[in-house]
Every structure is written in structure tokens, then in C-alpha cells.
Amino acid sequence: MSTSRAQPTPMPSGVGRPPLERPRDCVLGGVCAAVARHLGWSVGATRWVAAGLALCGGAGILLYAWLWALTPLEPAAAGTHGLVHRRVSVPWLLFAIAALFTALIFALGGAFRTHVIDPGVLLPLVMGVTVFGAGAVAWDQLVDAAAPRTETTARWLRTASGLLLVGAGILGPMVWGGEAPGWAWILFVVAVLAGVAVLAGPWALRVWRELIEERTKRVREEERAELAAHLHDSVLQTLALIQTRAGASSEVARLARAQERELRDWLYSGERRDDSDLVTDLRDTAAALELDYPVRFDVVAVGETEERSSGEVAAAAREAMLNAARHAGGEVSVYVEGTARSVDVFVRDRGPGFRVDDVPGDRMGVRESIIGRMRRAGGQASVGSGAGGEGTEVRLHLEQAEEQP
Numbered sequence: 001m002s003t004s005r006a007q008p009t010p011m012p013s014g015v016g017r018p019p020l021e022r023p024r025d026c027v028l029g030g031v032c033a034a035v036a037r038h039l040g041w042s043v044g045a046t047r048w049v050a051a052g053l054a055l056c057g058g059a060g061i062l063l064y065a066w067l068w069a070l071t072p073l074e075p076a077a078a079g080t081h082g083l084v085h086r087r088v089s090v091p092w093l094l095f096a097i098a099a100l101f102t103a104l105i106f107a108l109g110g111a112f113r114t115h116v117i118d119p120g121v122l123l124p125l126v127m128g129v130t131v132f133g134a135g136a137v138a139w140d141q142l143v144d145a146a147a148p149r150t151e152t153t154a155r156w157l158r159t160a161s162g163l164l165l166v167g168a169g170i171l172g173p174m175v176w177g178g179e180a181p182g183w184a185w186i187l188f189v190v191a192v193l194a195g196v197a198v199l200a201g202p203w204a205l206r207v208w209r210e211l212i213e214e215r216t217k218r219v220r221e222e223e224r225a226e227l228a229a230h231l232h233d234s235v236l237q238t239l240a241l242i243q244t245r246a247g248a249s250s251e252v253a254r255l256a257r258a259q260e261r262e263l264r265d266w267l268y269s270g271e272r273r274d275d276s277d278l279v280t281d282l283r284d285t286a287a288a289l290e291l292d293y294p295v296r297f298d299v300v301a302v303g304e305t306e307e308r309s310s311g312e313v314a315a316a317a318r319e320a321m322l323n324a325a326r327h328a329g330g331e332v333s334v335y336v337e338g339t340a341r342s343v344d345v346f347v348r349d350r351g352p353g354f355r356v357d358d359v360p361g362d363r364m365g366v367r368e369s370i371i372g373r374m375r376r377a378g379g380q381a382s383v384g385s386g387a388g389g390e391g392t393e394v395r396l397h398l399e400q401a402e403e404q405p
Helices: 031-039 043-054 059-070 090-107 109-113 119-143 151-176 182-246 251-268 278-292 312-327 365-376
Strands: 295-303 330-338 342-349 380-385 392-399
Touching: 031 043, 031 059, 043 059, 090 119, 090 151, 119 151, 119 182, 151 182, 182 251, 251 278, 278 295, 278 312, 278 330, 278 342, 295 312, 312 330, 312 342, 312 365, 312 392, 365 380, 365 392
Parallel strands: 295 330
Antiparallel strands: 330 342, 342 392, 380 392
């Protein structure tokens, strides 16, 4: 139905009728508005015809439901997401009908005990409560699932419908008494079961989905473990052998090491985050530098630290690793030691080495990107010779801020 009271414009001669399509802005289903527009009638007259047919043994109700089910909706306008706006809530309307049938069950119980009415009238009443009560929840969860609504409203509807069904199934036999026929007791039991299903259905569905997700995750983990074992016994060992035979500085070894890290990261690591931890960030940096420079990084971490990849320590360490790859090459060791109070990073290469004092003053890479950055962050940075005077060692030290009680 539709609330529009505008009279349809007469169709010019020779022009076909508009298609039979239900409007998306309607009162209930938009059937009367669709028929009126298609036949050129007024919406009010069409509604009166539908109401008159409803009194003819319910023929109008069946015709309305048939047209509602088979008449397509009009094309959605741009920006509406294809939703239907109803001024009457169908789930609450079905709940109201179920409540009406429940009231009739209680009202006619006394008349049955005095043998005024036939017990056969109980069949459509209990069936109506069950069908309309469960249908209210089904409509809300299936048909109106994408409609804008609050979870509180849906929860209240499920609770009210479930309690209505359980109440009709439990209190109904008390009202009608022990003289009710046997099939009536079966109907009451069906109503109770339907109410329990409505109340426990969302919880059971949520548990079922969690079980399915957990099972799917377990199967994927098993498949990943089998694939990891196969790759470890074949591809990864082959890549490691290539690195050993080709040498650390060769192009083949660098490509093999990069592929090995990508495979290990895909097999054994979880989902990446934009702001990763310090060790993960340094390993990713090492893998990227190995593709661009003839260098091989060995990243070792001891202890735990809360330092992130977005911190100053990570930025200074990345700059030190870039300098080692660019000017030294070969084997470069990166050692990360984290404690509850501090974090230390050592970047050591085996190149020709250099002194900071020998670097021209206009070159601010080491002075500002490493030493100055750590000083501004409240830490320390030092650049010196490696063990035995070979190569260069960059040490970064930062005290962790103590948490306030």
C-alpha cells in the first residue's frame, strides 16, 4: 500500500500501460499503489476493492499476498542502496496478529469448558500464534536484515515473540482444561518449541557460526602446516643451498635469500600490521635492502621490547642499515636487545670503516638521521669501529619511559 493520494494522470491514447511494479516508498507492500498505477485507477478505490475482497472468505488477503510475492519492485534510485521504506513495520504487525490470536485463545477457553463452542476453533488459533509469532522474527532477520534498524529493536522483537509463543503454549492448556482434545495438546507443544527456538535461535546460530569459523581456521592451519613442511623440505633447503654456494654478495644469493624470507614470512607469520614491532620492521627492511644492494643481513633479537616501527629507534636503525648496505656491503649483523627499561640496537658491518669526524660538515646523514634523531628522542647513538678495528658499528640506546601508577 502507499500513502500517496494523488490521482493518476490519464494515459494518452496509443500509449501502453506503465509496468506493474511496486514502489519502494510504501505503507506496507505497495501492492495497491502498483495496481492503481498500472490500471489507471485511484489508489483509494483500489484499496477499497482490496478490503472488500478480503471479506469474501479471505480472497482479498490471498490475492494481496500473491501480488506482493510476484510483483517486482521498481528500479532503485541512485544513492538509495535499493532499500524499501515501509511506514508500517511488518515484523511488529505480525507480532500484533499473533498477540490477537493469543488473546482469543484465552478468551474462548471458558466458552469451550461450557461446551458453547466447538474445540475445532482452537486449531486455527494456535496455528496462527505459531505462524505469525515465528514469522515476525523470520521477517526481521531475513527480509529486513539490510534495513536500517537498531539491534535493541530486533532483540526486543525476538524476546516478545518468544515469550508470546511460550506463554500461549503453557497457559493455553490451563485455560482450556483437561477436556481439550489430544491434537490440541500437540499444537500447544509445537507453540512452546517454536517459542524456545525463537528465544534460543540467535544464540544457537552465533555458536554454530563460531564453530564453523573455528573448524575452517583449524583446517586452514593444518593445510598450511603440511604445505610448510613440504616447502621446508624442498624449496627452502634449495634456497639455503644456493646462498651457501653462491656467496653472500652475489646477485643469485641475494635473490635466493629474499625469496626464502618471503616464503618463511608467508608460511609462519600472521597478518601484517601497518605499525609493526621493531624487530619485524628491521627484518622487513633487511629483506628490502638485500634486493637493492650486494649485502646480507643477519637480524638477531634477544628479549622483548615495546618499541614500534614508527618510533625513533626504528628510524635510526633503518638509516644505519641503509648506510651499511650502501657503503660496506657483504655481511652485516643487526642485534636487538630489549628489556623492560631499555632497548639497544647494534648494526655492525665488515666494510672499510669510517670516522664521523672525517665526514664533511655538509653531509648530515649520520649526524642528524642517526645521532641527532636519537638525541632528540632522549636516547644515545654512537658510531665507532667494530670488533678488532674492522668495519663499523652503530649503537643505539633508548631508555623506556616508566609507567605512572
